[in-house]
Structure formats: structure tokens, C-alpha cells
Amino acid sequence: MYPGSDNLASQAPHTLDDAANEAASGSCVVPSADALTTSQLFEEYAAFALRALLHLGVRDADVEDVCQEVFVVVHRKLSDFEGRSSVRTWLFGICVRVAKDHRQRAHRRYEEPCVAPPSGSCAPTQEVTLQRARALRAFEQALDQLDDAKREVFVLFEIEGLSMKEVAEALDCPLQTAYSRLHAAREIILGAMQRFHGGAL
């Protein structure tokens, strides 16, 4: 699905989704969302939820915990899921809310937002890899410049690949609002990355 990611990415989370979509559109009788289990959802979406959380500003050191929180919420609310949106949209909506909640808590706990974490023990030997890692870090820093509302739209649309309609559903905001947030977010990201580019060359 995306370059640079291997087998996990190739298993795009659509199978459960399709069932729920069909249920939502009422086109045919499919197993209701009740039939889904937390376990199935975890296997389908955990990797994607974790990626979304990271890009929503959850620190790497916390992300596994926060991702588990997401699935605790999923487990608790699964029986209330009405199939009005796709499972994926619903789940990303939960990710967004849990991430926001976590950031607020983290803010209180750490007082000051943590700067980009050290890039680990990775010692890239190839220049290409180094460049890509730098680009990723710059991109993450650009993301940090977005406020929550814009960041959520941008991450769900550009990275997680939701449609704007799904984004609006996940964030529970009007479609037009989502569009204007995306537009604004893109301008900020573009500006930040152009500055990075200018500085890097």
C-alpha cells in the first residue's frame, strides 16, 4: 500500500470495512458490527492505529500504551457501534480522541512538550537512508506546527488515506470544515518544508 513498508502494509484494512460499509448502505444483509470482535479489529487495525497515533503527536515511548487504550475503548464501545460509518472511520475517530486526551494529560505530566525523540540507535550507513530519515524528521516537525484540528485532518487524509467524507465523520465535523482545515494544514506544512529545503540545500 505504501512504499517502504512491507507485508503489514500490504494487508490493507478493508475486509471488515467492506462488510460494515455494506451494512451502512443497507445494500445487503451482512453480519452486523456486533459480530466483529475486538480481536479481529486489533489484528486488522492495530498497526494503522499505532501509526496514526504517532503522527497525531503521541510520543514513541508512549505510543504502545496509548494504542492499547484505543483498543480498550474499542472493546467497551463495540456494542454501541451502529455501522453508520465504516469501522475504520470509527476506529480512527477513537484514535483521534484518545490521542488528544493523552496529549493533554502528557502536557500536564511533562509540563513542556518533548522535542523530537532521539532517532534511536540506528546508524545509517547509506546516504539515501540518512536523507530519508532527515526528511521524515523534518516532516514530523512540520506536523508539530499544526494545531490539533488541522493535524487530525491532515494525518487522516494524507497519511492514513481516509476520504474527506470519512475524515469529517471521524472528527465529527462538517465536510466543508474538514476541507478548509486540510487546505490550511497543507499551506503550513508546505511552508515549513520549503524552509527546511532552503536550509538543507
Next chain:
Amino acid sequence: MSHEQDPPRWGAATNGLPESLVTGLEEARGVLPGADRLARMRAGLAPLLTVGAAASLGAVVEGSTAAQAAISGSGTIFGKTAVSGAAGLSSKLLVPWVLLGGVVAATVVGVVGIRSAQVSESPSASRARSVMPSSAMPSSVMPSSATPSSVMPSSATPSSASGPELTQERTPEVVVPKLPPVHPSSASAIAEPVREAGSLHSEARLLAQARAQLTSDPRATLRACEQHQREFSRGVLSQEREVLAVEALVRLGRSAEAQARVARFRAKFSGSPHLPRLEALVSTQQPLKQ
């Protein structure tokens, strides 16, 4: 997934984007957790991911003790979450959270124990297995080699095996009678975890066969690696599989593919102990002929 009114997503084809932005986006889209991360989370969520929630009661009681140990002792991230999560939630949610945190911590403790010392089966290993239902053990946690005795107190002799902070919170009267059997074959066999427990052996067997053919028939090794990737896409031994695949590719002289594979590996498992070896493998341009 896209809507007709949606603007096209940013990418290499978008005009006017700085190259670094395209690269950064591509990298961001490629950020996916390794199997180890997923396995840890799966383990932490084990009580929710299985149908037989009652079966995990023993683990829960024991787990909360282990959580105490984790918090007061090693202070793992998971332990911290148990505390902060519990503090931040309403009283209605408190109990499940503490329980969850407990099991998470218990599992982490188990993992740490296993990672730090791979010792053969011992009485405490079977204890650990009986304490945690098989579902609480992620496939990465080799139950057969688990010796978490340092942290997981034996409930039969709590005071002898555990430190003071462990015994303090213990409720052995509850634990002992509720322990699930060591081999939970009778316990209405929750299908998924049982399969997972066995899958580690299948994984290991497949990779062992693959390795055996490395010098004689690297193509067969590669095929076995592909089979492993298909069958155990989230397998515990995916790092080992990748190492093997790279070795096979190098032997076949397919160095470009080997390098690409190492690059992916590096992106995914940046701190892996296999990484130096992999990099050494692809940095030697000469194909390894046996």
C-alpha cells in the same frame, strides 16, 4: 476510499512539492510497527482479545501483583500507564483498567524475564503458564522457556519467592483455587490463542528448514522465507526471516534486492541486534559463493 470532490493526495506526482516533503510523506506512510510491538500490545490486551474473559481471572489477580512490582521496582512504561490510566478514569472504569494494567505489566515482566535469560523449562515456568492463560502469552513470549520467577511469585510459596512489596498486596486465598490448569486443553480451548501458541513452533521449524538449505539451495531458502512471510506476516521471528532472506539474496548475487531489504529492515527495526550483521552482509559487494 477517495471521494470525487477530494483533492488528490500529495505525492511524487504533485506539482510544486519540495522533494523533502514527498520523501517525508512517503516515510511517514511507511511507518508501521514491527511484530514485536504488536505482540507486546496483543499481550497487554489479551484479556480483551479473547472470548473467555473468565479464564483470565487468575492472571488478573496475579497480574495486579506483578503490576505493583513493576511500578515499585523497575518502573516500566506499562506500569506507569496502569497508574496514570487508573487515576484519570472514573471509578466505573477503574477496575478494568487496573486489571488490564496488571496483566500488561505481568506480561512485560514475563517478556523481560525471557529476553534476559533464556533458560530451559523449570518449575516456575509451568507456574507462569498456569498463572497466565495461554492467551495472555503473546506468541513472542516463548512460554516453554519462561522463567519469570524473579518477579512472578509462586503462589504456593509466596513469601519465599517474592520481595516484601510483592507479598504485601497479595491475595493468595483467591489466587490458588482459581488457577486455570497448566495445560488448558480442557478449558473450552479458546481457538485463537492455542493456534498462536503452536505457531511459534511452526515458525521456528520453517525457518530452521530454510536455514538448512541456505548453502545448498539459497533459492529454496528464499522461497521458504516468502512462505514464512505469507503465513506468519506478524510472526515473532520476522526479523530472523529477514536476516535469512538477505543472506540468501547475497548468496544469489542479488545485492540490490538485498540492500533494499536491509533498508526496509533498518527502517522497521532500527535498534535490532541483527542490523550490524545485515549491514556487513550487504556492504560486501562480492556475492558469497560457498
